[in-house]
Amino acid sequence: MEGLSQAEAFARIRLLRSPNVGPVSYRQLLHRFGAAEAALSALPDLIQRGGGGYRPAAEDRIAAEVQAVRTAGARYLFHDSPDYPPLLAEQDGAPPILTCRGDANLALRPCVAIVGARNASAAAVKLARMFAGELAEAGYVVVSGLARGIDGAAHQASLSGGTIGVIASGIDVAYPPEHADLQEVVASQGLLLAEQPPGTEPLARHFPSRNRIIAGIAAGTLIVEAAPKSGSLITARLAGEAGREVMAVPGSPLDSRSQGCNQLIRDGATLVQRTDDVIELLTGFQGQPRSILREVSAEWGVLPEQTEDPADIAGLLTTAPVAVDELVRQSGASAGAVQLALLELELGGRLVRHAGGRVSRA
Structure with a gap:
């Protein structure tokens, strides 16, 4: 995509392919660190703080993937590319990277x-x-x-x-x-x-x-x-x-x-x-459907830039999914601190994300 260097594109793919990095945590990491290269540098420490022993995806593995995409006659679509599907981009859990032909x-x-x-x-x-x-x-x-x-x-x-x-x-x-x-x-x-x-x-x-x-x-x-x-x-x-x-x-x-x-x-x-x-x-669809088959999903904001220590919320989690705003209420911490704690737990393999922005212990 325009304005995205080859090194940053490679880093984005590597970040997304790293263990326990999903669409939500990927976007939060990009927002927090500004670029995938910086997020990758911080990832080992975040994983360790979350209780995991994983490492970012290996560079040779990503190089092989990129070559396979080229061999297939395909290319990557990043979430902020101008030709990324616009309605899909509105969804919190949309794939940060797609391959296309x-x-x-x-x-x-x-x-x-x-x-x-x-x-x-x-x-x-x-x-x-x-x-x-x-x-x-x-x-x-x-x-x-x-x-x-x-x-x-x-x-x-x-x-x-x-x-x-x-x-x-x-x-x-x-x-x-x-x-x-x-x-x-x-x-x-x-x-x-x-x-x-x-x-x-x-x-x-x-x-x-x-x-x-x-x-x-x-x-x-x-x-x-x-x-x-x-x-x-x-x-x-x-x-x-x-x-x-x-x-x-x-x-x-x-x-x-x-x-x-x-x-x-x-x-x-x-x-x-x-x-x-x-x-x-x-005709003229503007995001207000006449069909009523829908559930209101909890909105996931981006991880704010802040220096506040992550909230200690691991003890509040069970295997039953719970809304993030409920964790904010029970912990007394800010939304940003709770989201940072959840990010670290996810990277450590201790958190599962569910539909509607709910989370549970892995």
Whole structure:
């Protein structure tokens, strides 16, 4: 990106790949120390104070990753790059660094996510193609996860107008294998995004992370067909928590693949039956969705520059997630001191971050 030296870009990648550094702690470290190179220098001491025995990621490992990204024909997108997806950048837990292939400018256009069942019915696949094709003709970029069923149909129908595929693996790994050709077409004609380092095989824990990117990029998420407890419902919930439109296509109560969508509608998602319904909801979207399926997440401020000693809050943590403002109240320390203590505990491997800005003991 413009204004970012090669050394600082390398340091940012190394910082993010260091043990126990996640999106929140990464941003706090950058804010506190001003640059990734300075944060890396301070990291060993912070880790030690947090009770951990880890070291920052090795330089040769990061050099190998950078070479793998180049070999795959991809590049890095940093959180403050002008072509980083703007709606995604608004989210506190957004990936600080993505790898991409294709036209990153697609994410600057109005985007809508279409997701649904992998073992989708023929009728649902037909509907997904209809919605995706008509939305692409109307100027929207269709975002999905390149999975079987609804995802694949949405990508195929929107290729001519622009589509974004978000994968749970590294940028150089195709999953599912039967979508290898489709993934290549999306990368060459649209945009392919990955959060995981190159060479990473998709694991179960990677898919919710992938889903938060899909929900974060788009102004609204449309679920065409989904069974209860499916990954598509995770995407819908994340979209609601992000303050985006959540839309669902109703289905027969006799078909288990429709139960997820019907439940979403009961919970406040907007019922849609035609593409015009989606366009009406998304036209002029300004962050005030009409669907009410959302939870208010605790806001995470940046770690302030201060010299105050970190609060001793390790004893207040249990394995049950708790809101950070509750820790501030119980400890009597300032918000900045509590956040610094949490950062050190996370770097030491003693803290787990949860949705909604909550934390617990590891």
